[in-house]
Amino acid sequence: MTRPRRFAAEAVALLTAAVVAFPLYWMVLSAFKPEGEVQSDRPRPWTLHPTLDAFRRVFGQQDFGRYFLNSLLVAAVVVLASAIVAFLAATAVTRFRFRFRTTLLVMFLVAQIVPVEALAIPLFFLMRDAGEVVPAIGLNTLGSLILPHLAFSLPFAVWMLRGFVKAVPEALEEAAYLDGASRTRFLWQILFPLVFPGLVATSVFSFISTWNDFLFARSFIVSATENSTLPMALLVFFKDEGNDWGGIMAASTVMTLPVLLFFVLVQRRLVSGLGGAVKD
Template sequence: MKRDNRVLRQGANVLAIVLALLTVFPLYWMVLSALKPKGEITSAHPRPWTFAPTLDNFRNALGVSGFGRYFLNSMAVAVVVVVVSAAIAFLAAVALSRFKFRFRTTILIMFLVAQMVPVEALTIPLFFLVRDIGTVAPGFGLSSLGALMLVNLAFSLPFAVWMLRGFVAAVPESLEEAARIDGASRFTILWRILFPLVAPGLAATSVFSFITAWNDFVFAKTLILDTDHQTLPAALMVFFKPDENDWGGIMAASTLMTVPVLIFFVLVQRHMVSGLGGAVKD
């Protein structure tokens, strides 16, 4: 019996390691290919290593193809979306989990329904809406980063609210009660008591907002017509050539695009897991 358990456990360990390697391999291949010299990439017999790593592909992507600029564009959009969406979602989540009011369930369901709506279909009216906004406020019209910020904000909010609600509900109300007895104002309670306690959840939620904004392909593709204001995902398409794809450049650009998300993930990883766990105790 005990022996069986040991075998089982070893088997599970091996399986986990194999799965881990399989999962991480595409990323390894991406970074490796980005570092390979040109001849090795197009070789008919690719090898999972290289003896002559080079930064040529990165230099090419950043210099020739202007990826540095697209990177900054993407960053600007993502950061604004994360910060604003966290603030707005926090307030909305408090309203939806701390109060009972008439349309509470309806509103909750609307937040859920909002996530159902196929975003890609909404690009059609949004395209015209943004175009019309542009005639009044050019900073938010077509080809502006402002438009991307607004649109991504709108589309990351429903999920952020939906997720944050659980985190807020998990904070015991007795703390607020105590603060109130001590004479704290509503704002103080919200900002000084509730906010820090929900912060881990906020971090977890931000990951999703960040991903929404950072990964967004369809809005960038539709709303940004001027290449100078392009963000990374859509800009990556320039490497796909009519004749021959520049895989080295594509992999280098892909690596540049993945690194910030990875960093973000590693930073908030602990909150994400504990936060999701917290949602269960609800």
Template sequence: MSPSGTAGFKGAVRRPWRLVAEGSALVIAVLVAFPLYWMVLSAFKPEGEVQSGQPVPWTLNPSLDSFRRVFAQDDFGRYFANSLLVAGTVVVASAAIAFLAATAVTRFRFRLRTSVMIMFLVAQMVPIEALTIPMFFLMRDVGALNTLASLILPHIAFALPFAVWMLRGFVKAVPDSLEEQAFIDGASRRRFLWQILFPLVLPGLVATSVFSFISTWNDFLFAKSFIISATENSTLPMALLVFFDTETPDWGGVMAASTVMTLPVLVFFVLVHRRLVSGLGGAVKD
């Protein structure tokens, strides 16, 4: 058999498996996307269709009433601004600290360096729920309860282990010869750090920032535990509680508020998706 015939035979054998893999990926994508579709659909459904005992996956009478009830809340704008402030602060602070920490554990030789990395890994394995009560008492003792600091500090702490581990691979991929050449050309360590190394690991920073932004933006556990009485410091997930009633919950309002909450995450993802893909690719390559 000629080489071209052999290649054609192998392609014919692989094609069914490729079709199965593509079909499986399509089914999984539909299953993952369906809850998002149902959330948006329920947000646009009239109240009667949302409360119907026979729900259908479409609507012929879309309505904005649920969104009007969401934006009619007096404190909705404040909740939204608080969420932006908390998430933005966590993203910037965790990225800066993780970049410096990853550079230190990768470029510098010091005692207990391996132990420090193991501690990062162990900290990432601890469930957040197991630390909520100890952190509550810690925030109470330092006087941070009912403030945005009680949301910012824990999220920075939980974002750092993953960010440091991921950025460590990007920093390690930068050759030492580049640093030596920069020093020969007269660059200081600070200049090398921020003008040479930082742009090279920026895709990794973007990738870690996406995960820290999503976890902080969607946080409900800390917002419910640490913001007890100062409702002016509540974040957007707390706005969902307004639509919950033990007898007649407003599911249309819940879905509309959830849709509004999802939009900033989608916008943030669209803005950084190119660097996110390259960042994840670099992490896998390492």
């Protein structure tokens, strides 16, 4: 690539990064602005009087800590469960030949096409009826949030991990069996570490979709507010007499921090995982 083209490509990349990062910058800036500057008719992209008042209002909410723990629990269960189930399912559809195998793979793709909003009402009635049989997954429970998110995370995770499993040579599996390794030992001690970058990549998407969910939390937690998740805490700052935009921005900033921390912890594995996802 010639120098002018490289310079142009870098300039476009920087401009794109700035456009993407600006809403995040404005969110954090508004969280630290005094209330008068946030409500001002002439907003400025800086502040000379930063304050923590908005964060004090956020952490001063009685149930904010409980909402945070609920979100953390739901996201952790969905990430771990989807990773394990997707790994086993991806291994099955890749290593074994069975009837309707291709149909099953196509169904995984079709499941990604259906909008989540279109399924919210059917899922509401499903969780309501299922709660009569298994109370742990009924409405107003954390199980009613975990199960749908798990169902929506699995198709994408299975399809993505399929490429990683297929990239592992079958000769390696045969050599392990010749050395006396059982199928279970090969699965967890050899295959699992090799596809672990793919598990990290799929876990990121599962974590983000679960952590930021508002639709299911609003639909399935009807009366038991103690089981609400963090996005529901934003509703406290929407008031009839006027929205507390400083509190909304501060709460949004707090919600963003776990996602950023998760990215920092898995960024190396994530890069290799996204690269391996295109292998087939």
